[in-house]
Amino acid sequence: MAYFILFTCALALYLTLASRNKSKSAAPIASALTAYGIALIVDGWHALGLPLPRIGTWVSNFSRPIAGMIYDYLQ
Amino acid sequence: MKSRKLSTKQATMWLSLYYTGSAVLVAPAFLTSVAKQDAWISVLVALGLHMISLPLFGALVRRSGTTSVGEYLSRLLGAPFGKAVLALLLLTGPLPIMIFNLKDLIDFTSNDIINRTPVEAIAYLAVATVLIGLFLGLATIGRAAELLFPIVVFLALVMFASQAPAMRIYEIMPIGEYGFKPIVAASLLLFGYPYLEPSVPWMIGCRMENPRQLIKALRVSAMVSGALFFLATFVTIITSGPELTAQLSFPTYFKAKMINIGDFYQRVESLLSFIFFVMMFFRQSMLFFVSATGIAELFAIKNYRGLLVPIALIMMPLAFNAWSNPGELFDLDKNWVAFRLLFGLILPLLILLIAVWRQKRAPAAA
Numbered sequence: 001m002a003y004f005i006l007f008t009c010a011l012a013l014y015l016t017l018a019s020r021n022k023s024k025s026a027a028p029i030a031s032a033l034t035a036y037g038i039a040l041i042v043d044g045w046h047a048l049g050l051p052l053p054r055i056g057t058w059v060s061n062f063s064r065p066i067a068g069m070i071y072d073y074l075q
Numbered sequence: 076m077k078s079r080k081l082s083t084k085q086a087t088m089w090l091s092l093y094y095t096g097s098a099v100l101v102a103p104a105f106l107t108s109v110a111k112q113d114a115w116i117s118v119l120v121a122l123g124l125h126m127i128s129l130p131l132f133g134a135l136v137r138r139s140g141t142t143s144v145g146e147y148l149s150r151l152l153g154a155p156f157g158k159a160v161l162a163l164l165l166l167t168g169p170l171p172i173m174i175f176n177l178k179d180l181i182d183f184t185s186n187d188i189i190n191r192t193p194v195e196a197i198a199y200l201a202v203a204t205v206l207i208g209l210f211l212g213l214a215t216i217g218r219a220a221e222l223l224f225p226i227v228v229f230l231a232l233v234m235f236a237s238q239a240p241a242m243r244i245y246e247i248m249p250i251g252e253y254g255f256k257p258i259v260a261a262s263l264l265l266f267g268y269p270y271l272e273p274s275v276p277w278m279i280g281c282r283m284e285n286p287r288q289l290i291k292a293l294r295v296s297a298m299v300s301g302a303l304f305f306l307a308t309f310v311t312i313i314t315s316g317p318e319l320t321a322q323l324s325f326p327t328y329f330k331a332k333m334i335n336i337g338d339f340y341q342r343v344e345s346l347l348s349f350i351f352f353v354m355m356f357f358r359q360s361m362l363f364f365v366s367a368t369g370i371a372e373l374f375a376i377k378n379y380r381g382l383l384v385p386i387a388l389i390m391m392p393l394a395f396n397a398w399s400n401p402g403e404l405f406d407l408d409k410n411w412v413a414f415r416l417l418f419g420l421i422l423p424l425l426i427l428l429i430a431v432w433r434q435k436r437a438p439a440a441a
Binding site: 031032035036038039040042043045046051052053054055056057059060062063064065066067070071074075 | 171174175178256257259260263374376381382384385386388389391392393395396397398399403404406407409410411412413414416417
C-alpha cells in the first residue's frame with residue numbers, strides 16, 4: 001500500500017504541473033491538490049488499517065425503517 | 076470535426092448497458108428470494124413501474140434542456156440551495172452506486188473467476204480502464220457502446236439459448252401461488268436497483284446532441300435491459316428452480332457454468348464473464364462521469380478530468396469496506412429501494428413541483 005501512496009503523490013505532482021502549464025490561474029492547482037489531498041488521507045487511513053465507513057451498512061441502516069414499512073404492508 | 080456530444084443512438088446503447096450492469100447477474104437471486112417462481116412476473120411489473128416514472132424525468136429533462144443539472148438547480152433554487160440539492164443528488168445517487176458496483180465486481184471476480192488474485196489488483200485494473208475511457212472523452216465511450224452493444228446482446232442470447240436442454244417449464248408452476256403482494260415486493264427491488272437512478276441519466280442529458288431525446292433513449296434502454304432481466308430470471312428459474320436460484324449469489328453465472336452439451340460445448344460462462352465486464356465498464360464509466368462532472372460543478376472547477384483520479388482513489392478503499400459479509404449485502408438489497416424512493420423519486424418530484432410552481436408564479440408576477 002505504501003507504493004500506492006507514493007504513486008498517488010507522483011500523480012498529484014504531475015497533475016499540478018500539468019494544470020499550471022495549461023492555465024495561469026492558481027485555481028486548477030488548488031482544486032487538484034485539495035482533491036488529491038483528500039484521496040491521500042482516505043488511502044493513508046486505509047493503508048494504516050484504520051476503520052473506514054461501511055457505506056453499504058450506513059445506507060441499509062438509514063433506509064431500514066421505511067423499507068420495513070413497505071415490506072410489512074406487502075407481506 | 077466529429078461531434079463531442081452523444082447521439083441518441085449512442086446514449087440508448089450506453090444506457091442499456093448501464094441499466095443491465097451487474098443486476099443481470101444478481102437480480103434472479105434477490106427476485107426469487109421474495110417472489111419465488113413468480114420472479115419473472117415481477118420483472119414485468121418493475122418495468123411497468125419504471126415506464127410510469129419516466130414522464131416525471133421527462134418533465135425535468137424538458138425543463139433543464141441543454142443546461143447542466145447544477146446550473147439548472149442553481150437557477151431554480153438559488154445558488155446555495157441549488158448546490159445543496161446537487162450535493163444531495165450526488166451523495167445519494169452516483170457516488171454510493173459507484174462504490175457498490177465496484178464492490179459487486181470485486182466480489183464476483185474474486186469469488187467466481189480469479190480467486191487467488193488480490194482484490195486490490197482487480198479493482199485497480201477495472202478502474203484504470205474506466206479512467207482511460209473517460210480521459211478520452213464522452214464521445215469515445217459512446218462510440219465504444221455502439222460497437223460493443225450488438226456483441227453483448229448476441230452473446231447474451233447465445234448463452235440463454237445454450238441452456239435450452241436443461242429447461243423444465245414446470246418449474247414456474249403454480250403461477251401466482253403466493254398471491255400478488257410478493258410479486259410487487261420483488262418488483263420494487265428491481266425498480267430500486269437499477270431503474271430508480273434518475274439523477275444519473277439526467278446529468279448526461281445535457282451532453283447529448285438533442286437532450287429531449289433522452290426520454291426516448293431511456294424508454295428503449297429500459298425495454299432492452301428489461302428483456303435481458305426477464306430472460307435471465309426466467310431461464311434461471313426454469314433451469315435451476317426457484318429454491319436454488321434464491322440461494323446463489325450469482326445464479327446466472329452458476330447456470331452458465333453448468334452448460335455441457337455432449338461433453339463438447341462447455342465453459343460458456345466465459346461469455347458471461349465477458350458480457351459482465353463490458354457492462355460493468357459502461358456502468359462505471361457513466362457513474363464516474365456523472366460524479367466527476369457533478370463535483371466539478373459543485374466546486375466550480377472548469378475541467379472534470381482533474382477529478383477523475385482522486386475520485387477513483389477515494390472510492391476504492393470505500394468499496395473494499397462497503398459491506399463485510401453477504402448477509403449485509405442481502406440486507407442492503409432489501410433496504411435499497413426505500414433509499415431510492417426517497418432520493419430517486421420523491422426528491423426529483425419535489426424539484427419538478429418547485430419548477431412548475433415557479434413557472435406558474437412568473438407570469439402572475441409579471
